[in-house]
Amino acid sequence: MAESFIFSIAESLITKLASRAYQEASRVVGVYDDLQDLKSSLSYVKAVLLDAEQKQEHNHELREWLKQIKLIFYDAENVLDQVDCQALRKQVIRDYGTPKDKVGRFFSSSNPLVFRYKLAHQIKDIRKRIDRVAADRDKFGLQVIHVDRRVVHSREMTYSHVVESDVIGRDYDKEKIINLLMEPSLDNNGGFKHISVIPIVGIGGLGKTTLAKLVFNDKRITDSFPLKMWVCVSEDFNIKQLIIKVINAASNFVSTGALPGQQNLKELEVEQLQYCLRNMLEGQKFLLVLDDVWNEDRVKWVALQDLISVGAQGSKVIVTTRSPSIASMMGTVAYSHHLKSLSPEDSLRLFVRWAFKEGEEGKYPDLIRIGREIVDKCKGVPLAVRSLGSSLFSKHQIQEWESLRDKEIWNLPQKEDDILPALKLSYDEMPSHLRQCFAFLSLYPKNHAFISFDVASLWGAAGLLPLQSIDKTMLDDAHQYLSDLMARSFLHDFFYCGTFCTFKLHDLVHDLAVYVAKDVCQLVSSNTQDISENVLHLSFVENGLPCNSIKPSLQGARSILFPDKEVGASEAFLNAWVLNCTYLRYLDLSNSTCETLPQSIGQLKHLRSISLRNNKRIKRLPNSICKLQNLQVLLLDGCSNLETVPKKLRKLISLQRLEITTKQSILPESDIAKLNCLEYLRVEDCDNLESLFVETRLPTLRTLQVIDCVNLKSLPLDTHHFPQLETLVISGVANEDWLDRSEDTNAVLRLKTIVLSEMVTLPHSLQQYASTLQTLVIVGCYELEVLPEWLSNLSSLKFLCMAGCPNLVSLPSDIHRLTSLQVLRIVNCTKLYGKYEPQVGECWPMISHIKQTDIWK
Known part of the structure; x- marks a missing residue:
């Protein structure tokens, strides 16, 4: 199935080569002409890839041809990445390098002339390999299709009769x-x-x-x-x-x-x-x-x-x-x-009807017991229940039932009308870029609670999101893709939280993701017999897995993650795996037990995202981490023993998202202010921090989160310090005085989203954002009893959410004045629920005019 992503890879390579920023970088490095020749070769083979993807299922030789192309494309991505790395390194040395740095670079392996020669040779080798393989395209009778206009695969026509x-x-x-x-x-x-x-x-x-x-x-x-x-x-x-x-x-x-x-x-x-x-x-x-x-x-x-x-x-x-x-x-x-899933009881009744002749199920209590376990993997989807039940019809050997119980859905034989083909219709209808993004969700275990921030980092590091533009962030693009997946019913329990969203995958949808992502993405557990050769993205979901060796075929891995909060990487794993995977783009070491990172971490020059979130043991990071000029995401939140952040953060010139927990009383604000791509900053559990950015300007920051900084006394909220700020999240701040109104009306922020948590009253300063505020989320304010009447002055408010406010007794009486309000969400607000319950609550008429109301306990 992984060969269905090849067109998307070719498209992203060509788009990158055609972009102005990349062409400028290739000129700086000195390989512009070589890359334009490569672009021509890529375009030639890309023209028939869509047709090849659709015909490969019934042609083994064609599948092998596509596998060859896939491996060449992976090498091409790595080579093109080196151009970015070298251009960024030049920029850092130009802006922040000392004379010693420049002399050292001339005599090192990264000497510009030596680098240019080696890279030009690699590009020519890639182009020759592509040309050799592309020469075989005509023997498969492939048609040229330039645009991916995905159509729904045929399904049998339905009729109205039913028993x-x-x-x-x-x-x-x-x-x-x-x-x-x-x-x-x-x-x-x-x-x-x-x-x-x-x-x-x-x-x-x-x-x-x-x-x-x-x-x-x-x-x-x-x-x-x-x-x-x-x-x-x-x-x-x-x-x-x-x-x-x-x-x-x-x-x-x-x-x-x-x-x-x-x-x-x-x-x-x-x-x-x-x-x-x-x-x-x-x-x-x-x-x-x-x-x-x-x-x-x-x-x-x-x-x-x-x-x-x-x-x-x-x-x-x-x-x-x-x-x-x-x-x-x-x-x-x-x-x-x-339509909801069937209950376990109804699922079992349906299963019995398809697995046994009428009335014979009473003879086989042991099979019924196994049948309950089989039904559980169907998660209430009737087609899956029927398919598995009918596959066992007239089979009464316990071994046969246990064998089916122990297999995952995607490993079972599938007929045209079984569950995977039924779900795959929706998958096949998606455009290539969306199919890739969906497949990457297989890296998380079943029933995982996804957060869009983490999904955006993974997709961005893998190059699955569009090239960044002035008016769109990586998170904006990720939210659009998630919205597209939601529109196709691939996500459920979807919850929008103002600045991000959470969601889950139905178990059978997760099975589909695993099925389509095999050979590219793999979950590794104690049940994993072998890791597929040349797999690029690995997710480790158990502790204590063997880590003393890594196969050469896996050294090209792009992603390593530990998605389970109870599972983290050890130093032995870090040394055996991470430092041998030189092409890593995404490294999630959340909940790890490493006491330090080796200096050699700075050699992972392709790295886009690294997380050490919730590492309670690490005290310092090597300064070499600031050599990662491609790094876009650095997550250090929850590192409660981190004494200081690395020096020379300013060298991380691609950094877009930074999350910090540290014992420092003063952050390196001059370094952070020079991060010209920084869009998102989260400062969490910094107990010693008393002030934040009083004298510092963050010109590109769009989102600021200040969480549980109990001694914080000042934070300037004005356009001088944060000219682009749109989203503000405040939680667990003991002193709310610093949230007061800005004295200079011309310096008032144009905030679009505010999230407030753990507050007794809402700060009056909210009123100054009446003309711009579109989203207001009030969550976990356990002592909050009433909302101020001036809330109805927020004339631009479109989305209002209150969650986990058990003592909140009423909404403003004139809430009807919020004429722009489109969505009202009330979750776990016990005293509000009875009053505003849809159709029956005494106060329901006050809010019934709102387009979408979601109210539940």
């Missing part, structure tokens, strides 16, 4: 949808509208189509809707084809002599077809099911909606889709029906 007794655990969902269908259709002003659209949303295999069938065939629906139409949309939302499908579906119920024969419909023009359709539907109260909708083009949906709007009052449409964004676009009811 109701075969469906288990959907009674509640069925009644919910039927109640919505039977309700009068009201518009936003309380008036009647012709057509309501009810979306059913969920991942592949969850049973959306089955639920729609149950509703479609219910007697109450048949009695209420004289005209019922079932249309499987699937691959294409083509208006002409859809009109024909609707006409064909309606012709079973509507008798008209004016309708052309079914065999002639394709020969008619759209104008004739829409006339026929409108004639058939006019004045009819109908139910239309649009099953399996993938299209996100609102223009096409509105066009169809206009055509069917001639139906009688009370006509309804049911839409089944995997995409919440499609549901939001098409739906007209207050909310979409998000």
Whole structure:
């Protein structure tokens, strides 16, 4: 599956070579002409990669060809990276180097002339290898496709018939949808509208189509809707084809002599077809099911909606889709029906129905016990339950059941209609860059609580995010990609927290990520028999794993991480693995037990991100860490015994994100101020810190977090010190006086997001951001009882979240004045819940006008 990423790698290499910044760097290093020749070779082979990716599944020789190209591309990425490294090193020596540095460099292996000669030779070697392999492209009959316009792979057309007794655990969902269908259709002003659209949303295999069938065939629906139409949309939302499908579906119920024969419909023009359709539907109260909708083009949906709007009052449409964004676009009811997983009990009942002949399950109590464990891995997805149950039908040997129980889903044989192919439809539909990003989520264990900050660092270090621009940060791009994945139902328990988001993966979606990422990403545990050759990204999820040797084929690893809070790297692991992987881009040593880092860490010149978060033993870092000119992320938060941060931080000229915990009373502010790419700064648990940036200006900083710095007495919040600051997070600050209003109105920050935690009252200074503040998050303020009335003056506020404020008793009485407010989220605020509970709370009418309200205990 990893060969499906090759087009994306080629595209990123060519984009990098074409960028102005990289062309300037290549001129500085002296290899511009060599790289332009390489770009031509890359473009030649890239032209057929999309076609090759799609044809490789049934052609072993083609897969091997793609593997060769993949390995060459990896080498090309490493070579191109050296150009960046050398250009950045030159810049540091120019800006901060001493005469001794410059003389030493001339006599070292990084002498510009020697480096240029070696690099030019490596580039030419890469180009020759590409040209040799590319010469074979014609023998595979590959077509030239320049743009990745991913289309949904075909799935079988659905039909409306269902045997109701075969469906288990959907009674509640069925009644919910039927109640919505039977309700009068009201518009936003309380008036009647012709057509309501009810979306059913969920991942592949969850049973959306089955639920729609149950509703479609219910007697109450048949009695209420004289005209019922079932249309499987699937691959294409083509208006002409859809009109024909609707006409064909309606012709079973509507008798008209004016309708052309079914065999002639394709020969008619759209104008004739829409006339026929409108004639058939006019004045009819109908139910239309649009099953399996993938299209996100609102223009096409509105066009169809206009055509069917001639139906009688009370006509309804049911839409089944995997995409919440499609549901939001098409739906007209207050909310979409998000289909949940089956309960463990219902899952077992369904499994038994497919695994045994009727009534024979009582003979096999031992198999039922194993069956419970098998069902658990299905996580309530009916298609997975049915697939695994049917694979065991009439098999009564315990060994066979135990074997299936102990295998992961992705290692099981799969038929076309099994769970992995069903989920993979959504994956195949994604563009290449998004498929790569999704695959990287396999590096985290099941049920992992993801935080977008960490995902952004991983994707950024791997080169999966677009080249940085003035108006977009790495986190902005990561949030856009996560939003795209969310829109495809790949993420769940998604929670936006103002400055970041958290989410999880359904276990079966995680299985899909592992399946598509094999040979590129690998989770390593005590059950791992062998690490795949040439794997690039490794995640270690257990302590005590062998670390005394590393295979040569793994020395090209790009990422090493320890995602489990209970697991951390030892010094033995560091010496055996990390220091031998010279091409590392991402190194997460969170929760490690290392007392120090070796000086040689400075030789990992490709490194983009390093985390020592929550290392309680480390006291100092080697100054050589400041030789990592490519470093974009440095995380030292939670290092409670760190006595001082490294000297000469200013040399980290690419650093964008810095998180610090230190015993220092004064930070090296002059160094930090010279980090001209720094966008995000978090200062946490610095107990000795009394002041912060009183005399220092941070011209590029966009996000500032100050967490649990209990003795902090001053922090200037004005445009002189932070001209670009947009997001401020304050938590656990004992003295809130320094949050007072700025005296100079022209120097007031243009904050867009504020997150406040552990406060008794909200600071009055919030009022000065009334015209710019869009997001306000109040979290963990356990003593906060009331919100100030002036909160309603925040005229630009779009997102308001209160979480973990158990003593908060009310919202401002004039909250209706927040006319820009689109989202109100109340979580674990016990006293608010009863008052503002949707539909039933006494204060619900005060907030019912808000577009999205999420209120739960």
